[in-house]
Amino acid sequence: MGNLELIVEKHSERIHHGIEVLPSLRHGLPEGLGNKRWTAELILATYEMALTGDLPKNGLEYRTGNSGGGFDVLGWKNNGFARIDQESVDLSIPLNKREDGKKITIPLPIYGGGMSFGSISLNFMLARARAAKRLDTFMSTGEGGYPDEIVPYRDHVITQVATGMFGVREETIQYAPIVEFKYAQGAKPGLGGHLLADKVTSEVAKMRESSMFTSLYSPFPFHSVYSVEDHKKHVDWIKTVNPRALVSVKVSTPTDVDMVAIGSYYAGANIIHIDGGYGGTGAAPEIAKKNIAMPIEYAIPKVHDYLVSEGVRDDVVLIASGGIRTADDIAKAIALGADGCVVATAEAVAVGCTHCGNCERGRGCQVGITTTDPELSRFIDPEWGETRIVNLFTAWSKRLRSILAGFGLESVRDLRGRRDLLVRYK
Amino acid sequence: MVLDPETVKPSKYERFRIETKPTPHVYQIPNKFDVSARKVRLAAMLVREAFQFKLNKEVVLSRPCIYGVFGGRFGGFKPLKHKCVGCMRCVQEYPHIMTVKHSDSYKRLGDSFWTPEAVFTIWNEASTGKIPVKGMGYKGAFGGEGFDGIWTDMSEIVRPTRDGVYGREYISTSVDVGRKPTSVDFSKIDRSSPTITIPVPIIFDKLPAGSGDVRAAVGIAAEKLGTFYVSRQRTPFDFGPASLIPVGDEESIQELVERPSAIVEYDAEKSDLFEKLAGALPSSIVIARVPLREDAGMVACKLTRQGVHGLHLYGDYHGQDYSKEPKHISASLKEVHQQLVKEGLRDQVTIIASGGITLAEHVPKAIICGADLVGIDTTILVALQSEFRGETRDRANCQMKPRKIDPEWGAQRLVNLFGVWHDQLIEILSAMGMRDVRRLRGDIGRSMMDAELREQSFKGIAWAT
Ligand code: SF4
Numbered sequence A: 001m002g003n004l005e006l007i008v009e010k011h012s013e014r015i016h017h018g019i020e021v022l023p024s025l026r027h028g029l030p031e032g033l034g035n036k037r038w039t040a041e042l043i044l045a046t047y048e049m050a051l052t053g054d055l056p057k058n059g060l061e062y063r064t065g066n067s068g069g070g071f072d073v074l075g076w077k078n079n080g081f082a083r084i085d086q087e088s089v090d091l092s093i094p095l096n097k098r099e100d101g102k103k104i105t106i107p108l109p110i111y112g113g114g115m116s117f118g119s120i121s122l123n124f125m126l127a128r129a130r131a132a133k134r135l136d137t138f139m140s141t142g143e144g145g146y147p148d149e150i151v152p153y154r155d156h157v158i159t160q161v162a163t164g165m166f167g168v169r170e171e172t173i174q175y176a177p178i179v180e181f182k183y184a185q186g187a188k189p190g191l192g193g194h195l196l197a198d199k200v201t202s203e204v205a206k207m208r209e210s211s212m213f214t215s216l217y218s219p220f221p222f223h224s225v226y227s228v229e230d231h232k233k234h235v236d237w238i239k240t241v242n243p244r245a246l247v248s249v250k251v252s253t254p255t256d257v258d259m260v261a262i263g264s265y266y267a268g269a270n271i272i273h274i275d276g277g278y279g280g281t282g283a284a285p286e287i288a289k290k291n292i293a294m295p296i297e298y299a300i301p302k303v304h305d306y307l308v309s310e311g312v313r314d315d316v317v318l319i320a321s322g323g324i325r326t327a328d329d330i331a332k333a334i335a336l337g338a339d340g341c342v343v344a345t346a347e348a349v350a351v352g353c354t355h356c357g358n359c360e361r362g363r364g365c366q367v368g369i370t371t372t373d374p375e376l377s378r379f380i381d382p383e384w385g386e387t388r389i390v391n392l393f394t395a396w397s398k399r400l401r402s403i404l405a406g407f408g409l410e411s412v413r414d415l416r417g418r419r420d421l422l423v424r425y426k
Numbered sequence B: 001m002v003l004d005p006e007t008v009k010p011s012k013y014e015r016f017r018i019e020t021k022p023t024p025h026v027y028q029i030p031n032k033f034d035v036s037a038r039k040v041r042l043a044a045m046l047v048r049e050a051f052q053f054k055l056n057k058e059v060v061l062s063r064p065c066i067y068g069v070f071g072g073r074f075g076g077f078k079p080l081k082h083k084c085v086g087c088m089r090c091v092q093e094y095p096h097i098m099t100v101k102h103s104d105s106y107k108r109l110g111d112s113f114w115t116p117e118a119v120f121t122i123w124n125e126a127s128t129g130k131i132p133v134k135g136m137g138y139k140g141a142f143g144g145e146g147f148d149g150i151w152t153d154m155s156e157i158v159r160p161t162r163d164g165v166y167g168r169e170y171i172s173t174s175v176d177v178g179r180k181p182t183s184v185d186f187s188k189i190d191r192s193s194p195t196i197t198i199p200v201p202i203i204f205d206k207l208p209a210g211s212g213d214v215r216a217a218v219g220i221a222a223e224k225l226g227t228f229y230v231s232r233q234r235t236p237f238d239f240g241p242a243s244l245i246p247v248g249d250e251e252s253i254q255e256l257v258e259r260p261s262a263i264v265e266y267d268a269e270k271s272d273l274f275e276k277l278a279g280a281l282p283s284s285i286v287i288a289r290v291p292l293r294e295d296a297g298m299v300a301c302k303l304t305r306q307g308v309h310g311l312h313l314y315g316d317y318h319g320q321d322y323s324k325e326p327k328h329i330s331a332s333l334k335e336v337h338q339q340l341v342k343e344g345l346r347d348q349v350t351i352i353a354s355g356g357i358t359l360a361e362h363v364p365k366a367i368i369c370g371a372d373l374v375g376i377d378t379t380i381l382v383a384l385q386s387e388f389r390g391e392t393r394d395r396a397n398c399q400m401k402p403r404k405i406d407p408e409w410g411a412q413r414l415v416n417l418f419g420v421w422h423d424q425l426i427e428i429l430s431a432m433g434m435r436d437v438r439r440l441r442g443d444i445g446r447s448m449m450d451a452e453l454r455e456q457s458f459k460g461i462a463w464a465t
């Protein structure tokens, strides 16, 4: 074994061991870890769940962060309900509620959000795809193209079509059970994508059909779409190339997010995916993340109520993302009116992300998640990553079942819009 | 028609841009993170790894830090703390050895309003001239009070194409300062008051404390940026005299006449000087400084009817107004703006808002609340590495002490700050599909308020008992 191999192996083993040991709190709560949204406890709890597939048993807070608002000030009513056996609770949700088109059901109300090849390492992408297959759910390619290595998982991979059209080809549309149009994203609502030159290695450039080490911009918005009618043409285009595909429309959360949702529905979307302003994984200007578009907690009820009032709520799937960190966040999002959630950051935390935000610095992520550095990328072995992500979602499923069983609800579908089960904290 | 390249004159058009360049700190800033290793355990680990990797030096000494914190001569025994970005990999790899935390000197930065994070943001913006960018989502508190409780809108599809900082179509950040008559009276056309266009909706307000160096830096920067700076100092400085907005009073009128400025301000609270100043300085724009408090709307309407060309509405340096029960200037600005709108006066005057404008996002938010442009104050001193000596809230007793600086260095730091704030303003405008910052003024419909959304979206959810 050469020195480089030894070095990668040494650090890889150490990182993996470290994230197994840290949740035990044997070395205390690391002071510099975390922030208001992803607190140190929440990060460690996520490491623990990704290790054991179970909820933490040592009192680590795994349900909420400390942001002082949104999901963090919502809790559950805790009396007057007849508990049922949690094993009997059904967590599955359908992803197509229209009469036509393929019926797809996922066994838990979660799938993986778009993180593009180039912004994340291939190994992490593979880990996500493998986990999606094992869980019988989906992950999205993001806008960076469709590497050959994930083709074997194509029944569980959503092809994203974004404004840069990177890697959007006939075959990648035809592979996809679901095609996702990304109109906007929570990390930078209303702004285009930007992959810094350093990350555009030869593989990334090849995938995106661009030049090496040249910054890549995805414009905003789709320059061919300025109306719902234009959007309908987009949907028709996909349906022509792949008539079996379901169509998801990913939008951000502007003041008129309810109008955007209904427009997307009438244009033929099977899934309306709203991505709140506080979330996202991609590097983005700080000003955008904090200040543009409303948080998902406020957007879900607005859209849900509007779709109900328009009489179409049961014909379309509403998926929420952008700041969903825990099983409790998912359950709260559903109680506020979503059918299910998309998560991405939590998957990164499962494989060692510290939510430090340095993804775009220097060589990229120090633990191999958001990097194209050949050495750092190897810290994530796809099989190891797959197991961690599956474990995390398994632990989350247990928590979801426990919440639902506590309310006597047999299916997660019965939780949708049940705001009466929530309480607010000051 | 075929154009002859010989006869076609090159266009004089120059797209507006602010020339930023790296301008490093001259005074050492605190390390954000404190990195330390338990030395005995570190030594033991090195011995253990030496055995494990059979004294293979390259492998044994390969460090967990990709930022070079352990790249000094003594490695982990003497970490180069200034390089730490808090990624926590060393703690992940060696939890029994390493500790990384926010340093005490970092935590002590600022005061009850200026958080350490905000101070670092301004320092970074002024030194690099680059927009702060980070990955993995937002990391701060949810919504909040004042400007934190406001989100700006974005437009999904139906909108003009964007410019963004990467430049396609032009987004204007220019604003006009001065009185705008509602109709044209040709008989008085020569006497109509002037207006001035400035390229970015930001001016430098009066400094709470300042040395000659600091004032010179502000003057040079204002001139370079095509903006203005307010100063009570009567004598025009050697730097940027054309950009000076003097604050006039009874005694200084003669001096102002001798050295006229394009814009003058006066304290409306202290004196009713408008007629005198406007009479003596017919080609100047006369702006009344008005403290924001309960009666500010009434005062603003009165002054506008009287004919003032602009209102400079201010709160304290922490962004609170001077009402008996102080509230954030975002709320009082909205009230003044709305009262002027109701009285049909708003379009006649320019509103400058200042007090607590300390981050780039405060500029569009103050404009949404009704200002045309903003003034910055303590932010200037932070960019110029002044020292916090206590609370900075009180305009008359702000505990911030300027340090000695080279005015040219200081000017470039302020130019960088403007460059970065300009780019961030463009990000906000482009997300909204707006091509002109003037359209943003008072457009509350393109914003979302935490308090309102909370009540709408969480309606019917019971309070926990
Ligand atoms: S750099 Fe790595 S650990 Fe840090 S936030 Fe980005 S992905 Fe997570």
Ligand code: SF4
Pocket: B033, B035, B064, B065, B066, B067, B068, B069, B083, B084, B085, B086, B087, B088, B089, B090, B091, B100
């Ligand atoms: S926290 Fe990260 S940057 Fe800081 S010393 Fe440790 S490894 Fe280096």
